[in-house]
Amino acid sequence: MLRREFVTVRNRLTADDVREAAVALAQRALELPELAHARTVAAYVSVGSEPGTPVLLDALRARGIDVLLPVLLPDNDLDWGVYGGESSLARVRHGGKMALLEPSGERLGPDAVSGVDVVLLPGLAVDGRGMRLGRGGGSYDRVLARLERAGVHPALVVLLYDSEVVEHVPTEEHDRPVRAVVTPSGVRRFAGN
Numbered sequence: 001m002l003r004r005e006f007v008t009v010r011n012r013l014t015a016d017d018v019r020e021a022a023v024a025l026a027q028r029a030l031e032l033p034e035l036a037h038a039r040t041v042a043a044y045v046s047v048g049s050e051p052g053t054p055v056l057l058d059a060l061r062a063r064g065i066d067v068l069l070p071v072l073l074p075d076n077d078l079d080w081g082v083y084g085g086e087s088s089l090a091r092v093r094h095g096g097k098m099a100l101l102e103p104s105g106e107r108l109g110p111d112a113v114s115g116v117d118v119v120l121l122p123g124l125a126v127d128g129r130g131m132r133l134g135r136g137g138g139s140y141d142r143v144l145a146r147l148e149r150a151g152v153h154p155a156l157v158v159l160l161y162d163s164e165v166v167e168h169v170p171t172e173e174h175d176r177p178v179r180a181v182v183t184p185s186g187v188r189r190f191a192g193n
Contacts, residue, residue, distance in 0.1 A: 002169070007126040019052065025139065030059055031121050032118075038065055041065055041066070042120065047100060054136075070102070071107060077139065078113070117155065120159055122134070123135075124160075124164060125158045125164045132158050155180070159182050162183045
């Protein structure tokens with residue numbers, strides 16, 4: 001129910017709203033010290049009315065940062081490939097789900113995410129504790145569990161619209177807090193993460 005409400009609000013955004021927010025989001029994200037010092041970043045290609053990532057992906061690449069993008073596997077886990085610019089992406093439809101833009105080159109395996117400095121996460125909302133509400137597919141829960149099992153702790157940052165920073169989101173035992181949220185109007189950090 002809560003997820004549907006956030007998606008409904010997003011779906012009311014115009015293409016211009018999404019484009020303008022994407023530019024502001026990239027500017028704010030690029031100010032993060034975590035990204036300034038990163039060698040490798042795991043990110044994602046936004047779809048539909050999600051907070052836009054293409055401007056940010058190209059800016060990271062221009063800084064010489066290796067950008068890994070997810071490839072959705074049949075079991076909803078994520079493999080990873082290197083982003084080599086817009087021409088390195090292929091539109092892939094997964095069953096009845098929406099089409100995703102995924103890297104078309106070599107697959108690095110699900111464990112490739114264990115070598116990144118920062119993970120830019122999609123989401124629908126984040127609360128004052130830094131707890132993220134995802135789309136409900138569990139793909140990023142698997143990624144976060146994989147990082148924990150590997151004993152690595154990259155900076156976790158969620159990209160959202162301003163209205164999606166809320167007082168409280170429901171959580172489950174396996175959920176992990178993010179270090180920061182980036183919105184078009186700024187960055188909010190969460191204590192202890």
